Amino acid sequence: MAEVTVSGVEKRFGPVEVLKGVDVDIADGEMLVILGASGCGKTTLLRLIAGLETVTAGEIRIGGRVVNDLEPKDRDIAMVFQNYALYPHMKVYDNMAYGLRNRGMAKDEIDRRVKESARILGLADFLDRKPRQLSGGQRQRVAMGRCIVREPAVFLFDEPLSNLDAALRGQMRVEIRQLQKRLATTGVFVTHDQVEAMTLADRILLMNRGRVEQIGAPMDLYRRPRTTYVATFIGSPAMNLIQGHLDATGARFEREGLSIALPTPRPREGGRPVTLGIRPEDLSPANGTGEFALRVGLVERLGADQVVFGDVVGGEPLLVRLPGAYSVVENDTLHVVPAPDALHLFDPDTGLRIDEEATRAAA
Amino acid sequence: MIERTRWLDWLAHATVLIGIAVVTFPLWLTFVASTHAPESFFRGLMPFWPGGRFLENYEQVLFEGVQGVGGAPVGTMLANSFVMAIAIAVGKIVISLLSAFAIVYFRFPFRMLCFWTIFVTLMLPVEVRILPTYEVAANLQLLNTYTGLVLPLIASATATFLFRQFFLTVPDELTEAARIDGAGPMKFFWDILLPLSKVNIAALFVILFIYGWNQYLWPLLITTGDQMTTIVMGIKRMVNVADSTPVWPEVMAVATLALLPPVVVVILMQRWFIKGLIDTEK
Numbered sequence: 001m002a003e004v005t006v007s008g009v010e011k012r013f014g015p016v017e018v019l020k021g022v023d024v025d026i027a028d029g030e031m032l033v034i035l036g037a038s039g040c041g042k043t044t045l046l047r048l049i050a051g052l053e054t055v056t057a058g059e060i061r062i063g064g065r066v067v068n069d070l071e072p073k074d075r076d077i078a079m080v081f082q083n084y085a086l087y088p089h090m091k092v093y094d095n096m097a098y099g100l101r102n103r104g105m106a107k108d109e110i111d112r113r114v115k116e117s118a119r120i121l122g123l124a125d126f127l128d129r130k131p132r133q134l135s136g137g138q139r140q141r142v143a144m145g146r147c148i149v150r151e152p153a154v155f156l157f158d159e160p161l162s163n164l165d166a167a168l169r170g171q172m173r174v175e176i177r178q179l180q181k182r183l184a185t186t187g188v189f190v191t192h193d194q195v196e197a198m199t200l201a202d203r204i205l206l207m208n209r210g211r212v213e214q215i216g217a218p219m220d221l222y223r224r225p226r227t228t229y230v231a232t233f234i235g236s237p238a239m240n241l242i243q244g245h246l247d248a249t250g251a252r253f254e255r256e257g258l259s260i261a262l263p264t265p266r267p268r269e270g271g272r273p274v275t276l277g278i279r280p281e282d283l284s285p286a287n288g289t290g291e292f293a294l295r296v297g298l299v300e301r302l303g304a305d306q307v308v309f310g311d312v313v314g315g316e317p318l319l320v321r322l323p324g325a326y327s328v329v330e331n332d333t334l335h336v337v338p339a340p341d342a343l344h345l346f347d348p349d350t351g352l353r354i355d356e357e358a359t360r361a362a363a
Numbered sequence: 364m365i366e367r368t369r370w371l372d373w374l375a376h377a378t379v380l381i382g383i384a385v386v387t388f389p390l391w392l393t394f395v396a397s398t399h400a401p402e403s404f405f406r407g408l409m410p411f412w413p414g415g416r417f418l419e420n421y422e423q424v425l426f427e428g429v430q431g432v433g434g435a436p437v438g439t440m441l442a443n444s445f446v447m448a449i450a451i452a453v454g455k456i457v458i459s460l461l462s463a464f465a466i467v468y469f470r471f472p473f474r475m476l477c478f479w480t481i482f483v484t485l486m487l488p489v490e491v492r493i494l495p496t497y498e499v500a501a502n503l504q505l506l507n508t509y510t511g512l513v514l515p516l517i518a519s520a521t522a523t524f525l526f527r528q529f530f531l532t533v534p535d536e537l538t539e540a541a542r543i544d545g546a547g548p549m550k551f552f553w554d555i556l557l558p559l560s561k562v563n564i565a566a567l568f569v570i571l572f573i574y575g576w577n578q579y580l581w582p583l584l585i586t587t588g589d590q591m592t593t594i595v596m597g598i599k600r601m602v603n604v605a606d607s608t609p610v611w612p613e614v615m616a617v618a619t620l621a622l623l624p625p626v627v628v629v630i631l632m633q634r635w636f637i638k639g640l641i642d643t644e645k
Contacts, residue, residue: 052539073545085536089558098554099544146544 002063002076002153002186003028004049009058011044018044020210021058031180031187035197035233036207043158045207046190050156051075063153073102078147079156083163084139086131086146092118093127096145110149117148120179137168144179155180157189161196173199194234198222206230224344228351231277231344237307237319240280243348245273253343257313258292263340269354277344280307280321286337293335294318299328310334390622397421397615420616437617440594444576445624447512447593451575452568454517460560463526464552468538478527485520489581497584511585512593516578522567529563530556565635573625594621 004026011019018041026032034042047053049060051072060067067075078099086095093114100110118124121141131139140160147155157176161169177200180187191197197204198218206213206221206229213233214226225231225239232238244255251265253276260276294310301324308320308328320336328334345354392409399414424437465471466478489496496515505511533556541551582593592600598621601614 050539050543052542072539072543077543079540079543081536081540083534083536085534085540087537087540087555089555089561098546102545102550146540 003030004154004186004188005059005061006045006049007059007061009045009048009060010056011041011048011053012056018210019048019056022207022210022212024205024212024215026186026188028186029184030202031177031189031200032203032205033189033191033197033201034205034207035191035194036213037233038192040207041210042190042192042207046079046156046158046188049154049188050077050079076153077156078150078152078154079158080140080143080147080160082159084131084143084160086139086142088131090130091127092123092129092131092134092142092145095131095142096149099146099150113149113151114145117145120148121145136164137172140164140172141175144176148179148183153186155185155187157187157191159191160189161191162193169196176200194236198234206233208233224353225277226353228275228277228346231346235279235281237280237321239277239344240318241346242276242278242312242316242318243273244276246270253345255314255316260292260338260343261340262343262345266345266354269345273348274354275346275348275351277346278338279342280319281305282339282342283318283320283336284339285322285326286335293333294320296328296330296332296334299330308334393615393618393622397612397619399612401610401612403612416612420612421620424613424616424620437594437597437620439590440592440597441620441624443512443591444594444621446509447578447582448572448575448624450509450513451516451578452571454513455519455522455571456564456567458517459519459522459526460557460564462523463530464556466523467527467530468548468551481518481520481523483520484518485524489516493580493584500585505585507586507588507591509591512578512582512591516575516581519571522571525563525567526560529560533559562635565632569629569632572628576625 006022006024006026009019009022010017022041022045024032034045036042044053048055049062051067051070051074055068062075062077072079087098090098096114096117097110100113114127115124118127121144123138123141123145126134126138126142131142134142143160160176161172164172173196176189189196189200191200201218203215204218204221205215208229214221214230216224221230221234225234228241232241242253242255242258244253244258246252246262246266246269247254247259248270249265250267250270251262253260253262253274255276292312294308294312296308296310298309300307300309303324305324306322306326306328308322310318310320312318320334322328346352347354395410395413397420398417399410400416403410403414426436426438462481466474466481500506500511500515503511505514537555538551541555546554577595578593579595579599582591582596586592586596594617598614598617601617602609
C-alpha cells in the first residue's frame, strides 16, 4: 500500500541517454501502465523503480520514502519478469517461499501465505511441481504468486504477458487486473501492447524516446491525444493524419480537393497550416453526399468490421473502419463523412494538439 | 542420408566390433595374467583364459605387497591415490566455481585481465612449470605430504572457463529475481547457481578425478617415502625390480585394482556425466 513518486528521473548508460527527465505520481492502489515502442525507455523506468538500476539524476519515492540508494529487497516491491524468472530447480512451493525465507519469516506464516496465494491463483495442485512441468500460463501464475506472498507495497510487471499465446494473454490480462484490484496494491505494468494498456490501466503513461508523451486515463489518450505520436500510437488501425490548413475564418479544414467543416469554428487560428487527425472508426459511409470521396484500394475483412485502405483526391492514403456487414467493392468510390466531434487538430511543426479556444482559455 | 543396405550394416557392425576388441583386449589380458601363477609366463607365451590363482594373487598384493619388491602395500598406494584424486577434483571444482562466479557476477577493476590471466595458464601444464613448482614446494616443506601432491595441481583454467561459460547462459532475470527476493551474492551462489551447475559439476568431477588419479610425473618428484607412493607410481616401480624378473601376475593384479576406482566413479556418475555432456538443462 503505497504511492510512488518519480520526479525528474534521468538515466544514462554511458553516452546513451535513455530517460530524459520523467515525472509521474502513482496513487496508492492505482494501476499505471507504461506504454511505448521498444527502446523508448519504459523497461528502464520500471527497473529504476525496482532498484535493479540506479538513477543518474532525479528521485524515486515509494510510500513517501526516498529509495534511490536502497537495494531492491529493501524497497518493498515485487516484480514479475517477462520470462517469469522462476528458479528452475525449485518446486513451485519453494519458488514462492524463497523470498519469505530470506526475510526470516516464521515457517507456519510462510506456509499460510503460500497456500493462500496458491489457492487464489488456482495453483494448489501444482505446489510440488518444478517449473518445467508447468504450462506457460501456470508459470505466469507462479511468478505472480511469488509477488503476492510478499504482500509488497508495489507490484512491478515487465511485459509479463508477451510470452503467452493470444487466448491465454487475454485471460491472464483479466486475472492480473482482478487480482490487483482485489489486493488494492499499487501496480506498474510495462507493455508495448496498446490493448493490454487500455484494458489494464487506471492511467497510461505513454513514453517516446525517454520522455513522457502523455499521462492520462486510457480513454483520455484515445479521445484527446496530446500529440500526433500519441494519436497514432493509440488506436488500431492508426489515426489518419492529413496535412492542410484552416480557411480564413477558421471554420473549415482545407486541402486540395478536400474541405471539412469543423464542429466549432476557430477564428483565431484562421489560415494557419494544421494536421488533421481522424480515426478510421470515426468515418462512416454517406450515400453520395459525404464530405469526401475516396477510391477503395484494399479491403481487410475482419468479421465484425472491415478496414478499407483508400486514397482521397490528391493521393493521400486514408483508412476507414466500417461495420462488417457494409458492402464495399474494391476500386469503387466510397463517400464517407467524419463524426463531427471526432476531428483532432495538431500543429504540423511541433506535433502538439491545438485545443479548442474555450478549453484553452479556461486553462 | 546414408542408404541402409545389408552390406553397410555388416561393415558398420564389423567396425564397431573391431573397435571394441582393440580397446578391451589389453584389459582382458591384464585380467587373465593376474589370475595365473608366475611360472605360467616363463615360456614367453600368454594364456588366453583365466587361471586358478585369482584369490591368491589378489590377496597377496592387497595385504602383503608384491613379492620381491620393498615398499608400501597396495592398499596404502590405493588410498594415497584416492585421497589425491578426490582432493584435486574437489579442490579444482571449488576454486574454479568461485573464480568463475567472481568473474561473471562482479564488476571489479582488471576483471577481464584476471580472466585472461587464468585463461593463459592453460598454456602452462604441470610438465612445463615442473622445476619452479618443485622448488617452491620444497621450500614450503611440502615434499612427501598430501598438500604437496595436491596443491600445485589444484587450480584449473579449463574448469573456470567451463563454469564461466555456463554462468553466462544463466538468464540475468534469475539474478535479478534473487536480488528482489532478498538473496545476497553468496546466498544466490549457494541457493541458485550451485544447484543449477549440478550437472556440470558432476561431469567435471569425473574428468578431474581421472586426471588426478592418473598423475604420474608430479607424484614421482614430490614423494620419496614409501608411505606416500601413489598407485600409478607403484606399478612402474614393481616392473623395475632389480636382478630378477617382475612377478607379472601380481603386477597385473595391481594394475587391475588401479583400474577399479576410476571405473566406479564413471559408473556412479555416468547418468549425470552424459547429461552434462549432451544437454544444457534450462
